Amino acid sequence: MISKLNTKNKEVSENIYTVFQVSYKVEAELLKAVDFPPLKRSVQNFINSNTQFFGYYSNEKLAGVIEIKSDDKLTHIQSLVVHPNNFRQGIASKLMKFTLVNFNSKIITVETGLQNIPAINLYKQFEFIETKQWDTNHGVRKIELKLNC
Numbered sequence: 337m338i339s340k341l342n343t344k345n346k347e348v349s350e351n352i353y354t355v356f357q358v359s360y361k362v363e364a365e366l367l368k369a370v371d372f373p374p375l376k377r378s379v380q381n382f383i384n385s386n387t388q389f390f391g392y393y394s395n396e397k398l399a400g401v402i403e404i405k406s407d408d409k410l411t412h413i414q415s416l417v418v419h420p421n422n423f424r425q426g427i428a429s430k431l432m433k434f435t436l437v438n439f440n441s442k443i444i445t446v447e448t449g450l451q452n453i454p455a456i457n458l459y460k461q462f463e464f465i466e467t468k469q470w471d472t473n474h475g476v477r478k479i480e481l482k483l484n485c
Contacts, residue, residue: 338434341389341401349382351398352389359417367449371474374415387414390434392427400427402435411441416455428458436462442485450477459483 343349356377364372382389385403392400399422403415413435418427435444448455450469456479464481471477 337394338390338392338430341391343382343385343389346379346383349379352382352391352401353377353379355398355401355419356415356417358420362420363449363452363455367451367476369449369474369476372476373474390431392418392431394422394425394427399425400431402431404435404439406439406441408440409442411435411439411444413444413446416446428455429461432458432462436483436485440485444483444485445480447478447480450479456481 341348341352343352356374360372360374363369364375386405388404388406390402390404391398398419400418401415402413405412405414416428416431418425444464445467446459446464448459450456459481462483464483467480467482469477469479
């Protein structure tokens with residue numbers, strides 16, 4: 337169900353791009369963001385990325401993606417998206433569990449918009465705690481959450 341995604345493969349990156357676009361459009365609306373940087377990522381950005389991507393497949397379609405940047409000390413969840421057709425099916429939780437089991441850093445961090453209550457509730461369910469808030473230059477108040485492992 338969850339597998340590592342080879343972003344060097346253009347078709348794989350196109351599928352990731354599609355899920356990011358539809359998911360982040362929903363988040364941009366939730367945050368009332370007019371200029372939302374995640375929506376500006378291109379297929380080429382995924383192909384050239386130095387982060388790791390893992391995908392959750394449902395009925396042979398990419399339904400969710402988690403993007404991870406990790407070393408021995410810190411794992412940062414760059415992105416966690418679920419296709420709107422697959423909301424409320426536990427996919428984000430499965431991707432989080434996968435990350436917690438497969439990455440052995442002492443600290444895991446994630447950022448999201450302060451108004452993204454579903455995401456914040458998900459991270460708090462996994463015992464992440466708020467570490468800071470700030471305003472971005474694109475009009476979104478963000479929150480960082482951290483888990484000490």
